[in-house]
Every structure is written in C-alpha cells, then in structure tokens.
Amino acid sequence: MKLVINGNDVQLDESVFTITDVMDHYHIDNKVVIVEHNGEIIDQSIYSKCTLADGDKIELVQFVGGG
C-alpha cells in the first residue's frame, strides 16, 4: 500500500487496509491522535472501517505545546 502520510510518501505492508492498521503499524494506537483521510476528519469509532487505497493522503496530528 502506497500512502502519503503527513506529506511523506510511504510504502506499507500489503496487510495494511484501514486507519487502524496504519495506527498499529506506527504504534500510535494508544496516543491522542487525530486522523484526516483525504481531507476528511475520521471519527475514532470508525477507524477500523475506514479502508484505504493506493495514493490516499493521511494526516496524523497531535497536540503539542503552544500559547
């Protein structure tokens, strides 16, 4: 699976099909992370149902320090 994650071209295992698989792959399933799939914010409850295709753009964002 070829994806663009946070602006980086990445090639992931063929076993990666869903947002949940991406989160597992990067070991971020236990973190506060917000996911955007092709410009659309994905609700946490449907990560496992959100299927991906080659070329999809994923944004994984988090909270960082700021004022």
Add this chain to the structure above:
Amino acid sequence: MLTIGEKNLKSRLLLGTGKYPDFDMQKKAVDVSETDVLTFSVRRMNIFEPSHPNFLEKLDAKKYHLLPNTAGAKTAEEAIRTARLAKASGLCDMIKVEAIGCDKTLLPDPVETLKATEELLKEGFTVLPYTSDDLVLARKLEELGAHAIMPGASPIGSGQGILNQFQLSLIIEQANVPVIVDAGIGSPKDAAIAMELGASGVLLNTAVSAADDPVKMAEAMKYAIKAGRLGYEAGRIAKKRYATASSPMEGISV
C-alpha cells in the same frame, strides 16, 4: 470566578504550554500557577519517532480545560480546519482563533479572524478570538457571539508588555463578555496592569516558559493577577497633581 461560555474558572490566569525547558519544569510551573486553562497547538505527529513524549501524557489533562489554538493558520479556512481537528480529539470544545496576518509581528488578520470566528460559532465551539487591540473589531467579534475577546498587549512572545493601555481600557469598558489580555506580557507588572485595567484574565506563555526560573515566574504571575484583580475591584484613588497630607494638620506640636 471567571465564566467563559459555559466554563466556570477559578483562576484568571490562562497558561500556554510552549517552549518550556523540559516537561518536569513545565508540570511544576503549571501546578504552582493554579491555572484552570491550558493552551496548546495542533501539529503533525512525527511518524518516524512516535515514541517522542507528549506533554498531554505528562500532565493530568483531565484536571484542566484545554484551549487549543489555531496557530500556524493565516486564513479562516486554515483556522477552521485546525479547530475541527482539535475538537475531533474529543478532549475539548473551546478554541482560540489565531489567524496571523503578518509574519514579522505575528499580528492577527482581522478579516480572517472574523470569518473563522463566525463559522466556528455556528459549529458550536466556545470561541475565544485572539485579536489586535481594536475597539471596533472587538465589538464586531462580540456581536458575532464570541465567548471572550482576547486582545494582544504587544506582539506574541515579545515581552514588551502593554503598549496601549488606553485602547485596552476602551475595549474592556465596552465589552459584555470577558476580555482576556493575550500575548506580549513580559513581567508580573504587565499582568497586574492588565488586571487593574479591568481585564477578566490574562493569557501568557513565553513570560513564564522562557523566564530564568519558570516555576517561580508562574507563581509570581499568579499573585500579580490576583493583586491586579483585587486592586481593580477595590477601586483605586484618583490621581491628583499635588500632594494631600495623609496625617492630620491639627495638633502639630511645634
């Protein structure tokens, strides 16, 4: 008690979470400040180093009202996107609208700020726009329904303090929602002045996080804000050109 939207806050200090030397010092500073509201930003996760610690994991975030900002946005569209991302975390429904219109001064773009505020209010956010200290803009933001108005004291992170007390006092006098003086505070004196002018609160970050001793400065800011507020409520004396003696003139033994 300070009320912003439906949030009741015990502290009038809103504290930023950027640029602390380390998490341990940040936690101590946050604790001693006794703040109820922490601000933070939304950024891409470093997927190549996901184990990098995050401040939310170090602080007991449930103890605080989280106020994400839209820093990095230059347009209403970008600010709205960031606000939606923050809300999707399920951790907060407040947003500090920050749409920057000048890279050098980081002063806000009034037109984009208004647009973003309007849309986010429609979407049900509790909206606190960061704005320049313009009286008419502040009024228009309030008319849209903004839950607080946050005029800058001076450019973000500059520590120049309150450059225009007159403008700020006009905004405070006019407002029917809380006015939080945001950005540019350098020292406890600046925070106290803002509160003496009648501000409902102060939002600061760099003044604490970049101080030589952030923990001590957080404590100093806490007291300055309390002192300024008490002074405002107590009502200061009018200024006179000449002296008036504090001691009685009768019975002087000479």
